Amino acid sequence: xxEDIDTRKINNSFLRDHSYATEADIISTVEFNHTGExxxxxxxxxxxxxxxxxxxxKNQVHRRxxxxxxxxxxxxxxxxxxxxxxxxxxxxxxxxxxPQQNAAYFLLSTNDKTVKxxxxxxxxxxxxxxxxxxxxxxxxxxxxxxxxxxPVLRPMDLMVExxxxxxxxxxxxxxxxxxSVNSDYETYMSADDLRINLWNFEITNQSxxxxxxxxxNMEELTEVITAAEFHPHHCNTFxxxxxxxxxxxxxxxxxxxxxxxxxxxxxxxxPSNRSFFSEIISSISDxxxxxxxxxxxxxxxxxxxxxxxxxxxxxxxxxxVHDYLRSKLCSLYENDCIFDKFECVWNGxxxxxxxxxxxxFFRMFDRNTKRDVTLEASRENSKPRAILKPRKVCVxxxxxxxxxxxxxxxxxxxxxxTAWHPSENIIxxxxxxxxxxxxxxxx
Amino acid sequence: xxxxxxxxxxxxxxxxxxxxQRQSLLDMSLVKLQLCHMxxxxxxxxxxxxxxxxxxxxxxxxxxxxxxxxxxQTAGRxxxxxxxxxxxxxxxxxAGPPQAPDPADLASALQAVPAIQVxxxxxxxxxxxxxxxxxxxxxxxxxxxxxxTLESHSPGTVEELFSDVDGPYYDLDAVLTGMVGGAxxxxxxxxxxxxxxxxxxxxxxxxxxxxxxxxxxxxxxx
Numbered sequence: 001x002x003e004d005i006d007t008r009k010i011n012n013s014f015l016r017d018h019s020y021a022t023e024a025d026i027i028s029t030v031e032f033n034h035t036g037e038x039x040x041x042x043x044x045x046x047x048x049x050x051x052x053x054x055x056x057x058k059n060q061v062h063r064r065x066x067x068x069x070x071x072x073x074x075x076x077x078x079x080x081x082x083x084x085x086x087x088x089x090x091x092x093x094x095x096x097x098x099p100q101q102n103a104a105y106f107l108l109s110t111n112d113k114t115v116k117x118x119x120x121x122x123x124x125x126x127x128x129x130x131x132x133x134x135x136x137x138x139x140x141x142x143x144x145x146x147x148x149x150x151p152v153l154r155p156m157d158l159m160v161e162x163x164x165x166x167x168x169x170x171x172x173x174x175x176x177x178x179x180s181v182n183s184d185y186e187t188y189m190s191a192d193d194l195r196i197n198l199w200n201f202e203i204t205n206q207s208x209x210x211x212x213x214x215x216x217n218m219e220e221l222t223e224v225i226t227a228a229e230f231h232p233h234h235c236n237t238f239x240x241x242x243x244x245x246x247x248x249x250x251x252x253x254x255x256x257x258x259x260x261x262x263x264x265x266x267x268x269x270x271p272s273n274r275s276f277f278s279e280i281i282s283s284i285s286d287x288x289x290x291x292x293x294x295x296x297x298x299x300x301x302x303x304x305x306x307x308x309x310x311x312x313x314x315x316x317x318x319x320x321v322h323d324y325l326r327s328k329l330c331s332l333y334e335n336d337c338i339f340d341k342f343e344c345v346w347n348g349x350x351x352x353x354x355x356x357x358x359x360x361f362f363r364m365f366d367r368n369t370k371r372d373v374t375l376e377a378s379r380e381n382s383k384p385r386a387i388l389k390p391r392k393v394c395v396x397x398x399x400x401x402x403x404x405x406x407x408x409x410x411x412x413x414x415x416x417x418t419a420w421h422p423s424e425n426i427i428x429x430x431x432x433x434x435x436x437x438x439x440x441x442x443x
Numbered sequence: 444x445x446x447x448x449x450x451x452x453x454x455x456x457x458x459x460x461x462x463x464q465r466q467s468l469l470d471m472s473l474v475k476l477q478l479c480h481m482x483x484x485x486x487x488x489x490x491x492x493x494x495x496x497x498x499x500x501x502x503x504x505x506x507x508x509x510x511x512x513x514x515x516q517t518a519g520r521x522x523x524x525x526x527x528x529x530x531x532x533x534x535x536x537x538a539g540p541p542q543a544p545d546p547a548d549l550a551s552a553l554q555a556v557p558a559i560q561v562x563x564x565x566x567x568x569x570x571x572x573x574x575x576x577x578x579x580x581x582x583x584x585x586x587x588x589x590x591x592t593l594e595s596h597s598p599g600t601v602e603e604l605f606s607d608v609d610g611p612y613y614d615l616d617a618v619l620t621g622m623v624g625g626a627x628x629x630x631x632x633x634x635x636x637x638x639x640x641x642x643x644x645x646x647x648x649x650x651x652x653x654x655x656x657x658x659x660x661x662x663x664x665x
């Protein structure tokens with residue numbers, strides 16, 4: 001990698017500004033909808049917060065569609081599984097939007113066990129003048145009704161309602177790590193550590209098991225499913241990644257239970273880099289199809305890789321996210337950071353990829369120019385609407401001004417979740433309990 | 444090309460050799476496994492990765508003969524028998540009502556540890572008040588395992604190990620750091636960087652404090 005200075009200018013503004021941070025406020029997922037008009041976050045407290053981009057105004061050129069809170073609702077509550085005698089956390093693991101088909105918006109949210117379909121809709125009128133009930137909704141005594149009237153709709157303040165439309169429960173023994181809406185818009189899948197289930201949006205009481213890697217004897221378990229996603233255009237195709245660093249592509253037309261993959265992506269291990277941590281750092285924490293459907297991107301502990309669907313034996317591109325940690329793996333194992341699950345995203349044109357790191361740093365890689373940049377999401381080091389400065393981590397030797405040494409990185413500040421607007425250069429970065437939104441500099 | 448800016452230290456760490464380092468990594472991994480095991484529903488991915496690491500270390504130790512096996516009882520056994528079984532970590536995956544310990548399970552668990560077996564030496568004893576973990580049936584056994592492993596480089600009786608149960612409380616990080624520090628083989632050994640030691644054990648090993656104390660005690664005594 002070159003020493004890069006990406007001159008991309010990015011404005012920033014932050015939306016959440018808690019003066020105190022509780023565990024429940026930690027953001028656990030971020031997702032734009034298909035138009036980019038809405039941005040949803042989920043947190044450890046089971047809440048979903050939806051932001052809406054405000055309309056552009058001509059007289060305020062510098063304000064180019066900021067995102068404001070649109071709706072907040074409690075998606076999941078802590079539960080107790082009496083059968084197994086264990087608590088089920090309310091933490092939102094993933095949110096996925098459905099393509100918009102009418103005035104309302106629909107999204108799926110999931111915790112460890114249960115997926116829910118939410119409808120988010122606006123209401124700015126209310127009916128008045130019912131015959132059988134009064135304005136407060138109480139039933140009227142029929143004896144007092146002497147005349148009939150026609151109810152009318154009267155305008156009222158805009159209200160955004162979130163209502164649970166479906167609850168898909170009781171299908172996962174292990175923890176759900178991924179949900180993915182199929183391009184047929186009628187089905188979606190949910191993946192846990194050992195199984196993947198296929199659901200129809202209309203049917204909550206049954207799902208089809210399409211992958212099951214649970215060995216008959218759990219003693220033989222050496223591999224788990226870490227992420228799964230449908231192909232963006234081919235509704236029969238999906239991929240899932242594993243803790244052994246491999247990706248399997250399956251075709252649902254081949255058989256009902258896809259226990260035999262169609263393609264198997266694996267890179268041979270580099271013997272010069274072998275260590276006790278080889279397997280742990282090669283475990284894939286996220287897998288994403290490109291918008292075109294031609295490539296898949298995977299994130300492991302130290303790198304992001306881009307694979308061509310037509311080449312299974314090695315990735316076509318490998319980007320180092322924070323290679324300076326390679327000499328710190330033992331400590332990172334000791335403090336469990338090595339198990340952090342970093343996600344990765346594509347930009348709208350599949351030409352740039354983004355993923356997170358420690359110390360509130362996140363990285364962008366331009367696939368065409370091969371340039372990369374490290375940026376920081378922090379309130380201390382950036383003011384609203386300020387231009388982000390590229391950051392640099394120095395490894396050994398002399399530390400130059402503006403550089404930060406590996407030993408002073410803060411490993412409790414990690415950026416695991418990011419999102420990229422589907423068509424514009426607007427990104428959302430979750431840093432613990434803060435959400436940062438950055439955009440290209442306005443001319 | 445990426446390694447250009449890095450110190451030699453890097454390759455030192457990746458070399459498989461250093462037996463002390465390997466042993467401390469093994470100890471650390473086993474403690475992590477035990478803590479996983481105390482959870483009703485551990486992070487399966489993490490558990491599996493740690494278990495595979497333990498298997499890998501044990502396989503390597505078996506190959507180079509440093510897997511010392513005192514006692515004739517183990518002499519003729521295949522190495523595979525002594526590898527930690529994933530089942531030990533994943534019991535709760537098939538969670539249910541408290542189960543009576545399966546004798547076969549117990550046997551395999553005991554085989555899994557690289558040390559002198561102490562039949563009957565770890566009865567209810569100090570664990571008698573171990574708290575909710577015990578009702579799950581796996582906990583006493585897992586401590587046996589920690590104990591056995593550590594015992595391999597610190598001779599001592601069970602009574603000695605547990606003599607000071609009311610001692611000070613140590614945070615897990617401190618313990619692990621101390622353990623690694625103690626096993627340091629030289630300047631190129633396992634280093635810990637201050638900032639990294641700050642966050643709590645991350646992935647949510649919210650172990651019962653009482654149980655944690657017990658593990659801690661064992662380690663501190665060692």
